[in-house]
Amino acid sequence: MPFYSDEIIEQVRQSTDIVQLISGFVNLKRKGSNYFGLCPFHNEKTGSFSVSENKQMYYCFGCHATGNVYTFLMKHENMSFVEAIQYLAEKSGIKLPEANESEEAKKARSRRERIYQANTEAAKYFYRALRSAQGELGLDYFKGRKLSDETMQKFGLGYSLQYSDDLTKYLMKNGYSIDELTAAGLSVYDEKYGARDKFYNRVMFPIMNGSGKVIAFGGRVMGEGEPKYLNTAETEIFEKRKNLFGLNLARSSRAKNFILCEGYMDVISLHQAGFDQAMASLGTAFTMDQAMILKRFGRDVLLAYDSDTAGINAALKAISILRSCGLNGRVINMQPYKDPDEFIKNLGAEEYQKRLDKAENGFLFEVRILRKDYDLSDPAQKTAFYNEIAKKLCVFEEEMERENYIEAVSEEYGIPKDALKKQVISLVLKGGVKLPDNVADTTQRPGAQPKSDDNDKYAQRVLLTWLSEEPYKYKGISEFISAEDFTDPIYHRVAERMLRDMEEGPPNPAAIINMFEDADEQQQAAEVFHTKLDAIVTDEEKEKAFRDIVLKVKQERFDHDNKKAEGGLNLEEKLKQKRLMEDLRKRLRV
Secondary structure (H helix, E strand, O other): OOOOOHHHHHHHHHOOOHHHHHHOOOOOEEEOOEEEEOOOOOOOOOOOEEEEOOOOEEEEOOOOOEEOHHHHHHHHOOOOHHHHHHHHHHHHOOOOOOOOOOHHHHHHHHHHHHHHHHHHHHHHHHHHHHOOHHHHHHHHHHHHOOOOHHHHHHOOOEEEOOOOOHHHHHHHHOOOOHHHHHHOOOEEEEOOOEEEEOOOOEEEEEEEOOOOOEEEEEEEEOOOOOOOEEEOOOEOOEOHHHOOEOHHHHOOOOOOEEEEEOOHHHHHHHHHOOOOOEEEOOOOOOOHHHHHHHHOOOOEEEEOOOOOHHHHHHHHHHHHHHHHOOOOEEEOOOOOOOOHHHHHHHHHHHHHHHHHHOOEEHHHHHHHHHHOOOOOOOHHHHHHHHHHHHHHHOOOOOHHHHHHHHHHHHHHHOOOHHHHHHHHHHHHHOOOOOOOOOOOOOOOOOOOOOOHHHHHHHHHHHHHHHHHHOHHHHHHHOOOOOHHHOOOHHHHHHHHHHHHHHOOOOOOHHHHHHHOOOHHHHHHHHHOOOOOOOOOOOHHHHHHHHHHHHHHHHHHHHHHHHHHOOOOOOHHHHHHHHHHHHHHHHHHOO
16 A cells, blocks of 8 residues: 555645546536546447535546546556656645655666666666767768758667677666566676677667657667567566657647557658647557547647558558547658658658648548459449448447548448448448447436446445535435445445545545556545435435335335345344334335
């Protein structure tokens, strides 16, 4: 558990407004007393992600992600609990006391810090090496690619010398162990050759996270050698699928879009030409995790992939991923050149801007590529092509959006609009509209009745939610209801703290979930504050529903005690329970 005191943790949490924090990552709009937006933790087109200013909590009615300012940063930014505290404390101007840290926690934190530091020192070493006499080969390569000194400095470009153990010796001399260097992906070790560098005789591209910390490297070999490009293997601080080369710079761009490239040099050339919104995936195909990162910024994504067959196929996959995340992907035409680097060198920035302005709609690009597989002079193939288009149109769930694409495709390919629309509707009715893979089902509306196996907990959850939203109601039932009436272990702990808080004032939901260390337990505890009854029309109906819930919780407690008692409760105890329930009904006027 945290090694800062509960008082410090709570002070930092209270100093941070959750709406303001999350607004930096998610576009939120106020609806009633809460704020809503597209969930950053799963793919959706309709905003089911709720942020409560009063409770200082978030909750997604689709994937059920939930928590407070700490859990948001831990899940969204891959921070540890301690890193989240330190981050928020710094933003709030709170000076943290010396941490009372366990030895195990100290080691884990120190290890991650050392990996970050080792990467930073390696980046400095490569940077200096490029500008030394021994780095002439690397410097000539970059100058041959028409990069300015300013651009090389901006990206921290470097060179790993031709000696196979140069960096390893340097870092070990400066206090880093071989275990730390292998954990950082900078060195390799085997019994035959000992410790040696992961990268040598390569121009080096530092890879930074969104905060600008060096987390990995890419290296291009000089001369002959395989592999041509070599990336750091995944480490404790680096996952390829969750990072993008150049994101640390592109996120600050004033452009209304991002340009997604395939390679480091494409990104660097575009930045040098003034397109500072460019970035690239890291030696792998574009991933759902990377799309979710881009989704935070709410910008269109322009694909600047190579114009060869492999690039076209990569673009088609990226378009599908972007669409499933609710992002608008468009494709830049770079003909007659293969990639952005070639294009810029030959036609310049002004012409490239024209291509950006005319970037092709992602769906229409898909249809155009599909068209190449069919001979439209053959009626059978023409029909097959039209049917494939109709199937593709089924991905659009909203009628207006689907109608617009039907119209656009009809005009482009001379397809009778009514016939195409009829075919699409036929497929939709047959189940043609499907959610993309990995998209959570958000069709279960908030407040729907629970499954039968959850009925016993439902009343307890509803009562706790109700009291958290209308704490004044606790005074009227405090003599009947106690924490012991909440038989579920999680709800019991929540009730214990919450009812105690309400003796003095309103409860503090965000602080309550901090009592739980386990992520699953945190989620269950947080759901206590987001359970809703079905719509209740009048105040009278609402009051009756509240009384019914109180009675149900109490009755479930008695039933639980009876089942728990060996052989069941005796007759006297059962009669006592019965009298208590009758008395409770009278007092509640049920």
